[in-house]
Amino acid sequence: MIKITRFFYIHLLVLPLIAVAFFTKSQMTFFIAYGVVLIHELCHLLAALCLNVKVYSIIVMPFGMTLRLDSSVMRSPKKEAAIALAGPLSNALMLLFGFCLFDVYAPSLNFYLFMVINGALLVLNLIPVPPLDGGRIVRAAVIHHAGLIPAAKITRRISYVFIGLICVMGVLLLILFRGNPSLIMIGAFLFYSLADEKKNSDILIMREMIYEKEKLKSDSLIPSKMICVHQNTPAKRILRKLNLSTFYIISIIDDNMRILRTVTESDFIRSVTAKGYGILSKDVV
Incomplete structure (x- = not known):
C-alpha cells in the first residue's frame, strides 16, 4: 500500500494498471471510471462524517475503491443504511445530471462511457448482497x-x-x-x-457487543431494556434478541418465577463466548 494521507491509500497494483492504460491509449476510460468510483466513495465518506461515524481508510484498489470504517459492525442500523445509500444515490444524481446535458454531449464517446459506468455502478451496488x-x-x-x-x-x-x-x-x-x-x-x-x-460472523458480532461500556462513555447515555428469561432457555435464543442500540439487563428466573441472578448483556456475552454458543441461560455467570 502507498500512503497518500492519514486515511487515503493506493494499492501497489494500481500503478501498473495506470501504465497499461497509457500504453493502450485508454487512459481517458481509466480516469472516467475511477472518477465516477471516487465520487461514489466520497459520498459514502461524506455521509459517514455527517453522521459522526469514524472512517479508517479509503483504499484505491486495482478494480475500484473501498471505504473502511473504524468498526466492523455498525452500531446504528439507520446510520449504516444512510451511509450505504449515499453511494448509489451519487450515481443516480450523476445519471440525472448526464440526462440534463444529453443534447450537448450525446455525440461524445466519453459521455456515453460516463453514463454507462454510472448506470452499471448503480445497478450493481443495489444488488442485496x-x-x-x-x-x-x-x-x-x-x-x-x-x-x-x-x-x-x-x-x-x-x-x-x-x-x-x-x-x-x-x-x-x-x-x-x-x-x-x-x-x-x-x-x-x-x-x-x-x-x-x-x-466467525456471530463471534465477531458478540465481540462488538461487549464494547457497551465504551459506548456508554462516548454517548453518555443509551436506551436500556430489562428482559426476563427462563433458566432453561438456550443462550443463543437470547442473543438473537440483542441489538447494538440498546443496553440489556437480563434476569434469569426458575420454574417458580424467582430471579436466580441478574446479569448485564456484556456478562451474558462473555459467558457465551467462554462456554460456547449452545449453553443454557442457567449456565451464564
Missing part, C-alpha cells in the same frame, strides 16, 4: 426488525438467492447469445465475498 451497498441496506433493515445475529443469517439467505439468479442469468446469456462471462464472474466474486464474511 454484502459487501455491496444493497446488501448493507437490507442487513440494516433486517437488524431493525429482527435483531443483529438473525439479520446476518437472513441477509446471507437473501444473498444466496440473488447470487444464484446472477449466475443462472450469466450462464443463459453465455449459451444463448454467446455473451461474455462477466455476470458469472460477478456471481463468483459475490459468493466468495459472502463466504468470507460468514466465517
Whole structure:
C-alpha cells in the first residue's frame, strides 16, 4: 500500500494498471471510471462524517475503491443504511445530471462511457448482497426488525438467492447469445465475498457487543431494556434478541418465577463466548 494521507491509500497494483492504460491509449476510460468510483466513495465518506461515524481508510484498489470504517459492525442500523445509500444515490444524481446535458454531449464517446459506468455502478451496488451497498441496506433493515445475529443469517439467505439468479442469468446469456462471462464472474466474486464474511460472523458480532461500556462513555447515555428469561432457555435464543442500540439487563428466573441472578448483556456475552454458543441461560455467570 502507498500512503497518500492519514486515511487515503493506493494499492501497489494500481500503478501498473495506470501504465497499461497509457500504453493502450485508454487512459481517458481509466480516469472516467475511477472518477465516477471516487465520487461514489466520497459520498459514502461524506455521509459517514455527517453522521459522526469514524472512517479508517479509503483504499484505491486495482478494480475500484473501498471505504473502511473504524468498526466492523455498525452500531446504528439507520446510520449504516444512510451511509450505504449515499453511494448509489451519487450515481443516480450523476445519471440525472448526464440526462440534463444529453443534447450537448450525446455525440461524445466519453459521455456515453460516463453514463454507462454510472448506470452499471448503480445497478450493481443495489444488488442485496454484502459487501455491496444493497446488501448493507437490507442487513440494516433486517437488524431493525429482527435483531443483529438473525439479520446476518437472513441477509446471507437473501444473498444466496440473488447470487444464484446472477449466475443462472450469466450462464443463459453465455449459451444463448454467446455473451461474455462477466455476470458469472460477478456471481463468483459475490459468493466468495459472502463466504468470507460468514466465517466467525456471530463471534465477531458478540465481540462488538461487549464494547457497551465504551459506548456508554462516548454517548453518555443509551436506551436500556430489562428482559426476563427462563433458566432453561438456550443462550443463543437470547442473543438473537440483542441489538447494538440498546443496553440489556437480563434476569434469569426458575420454574417458580424467582430471579436466580441478574446479569448485564456484556456478562451474558462473555459467558457465551467462554462456554460456547449452545449453553443454557442457567449456565451464564
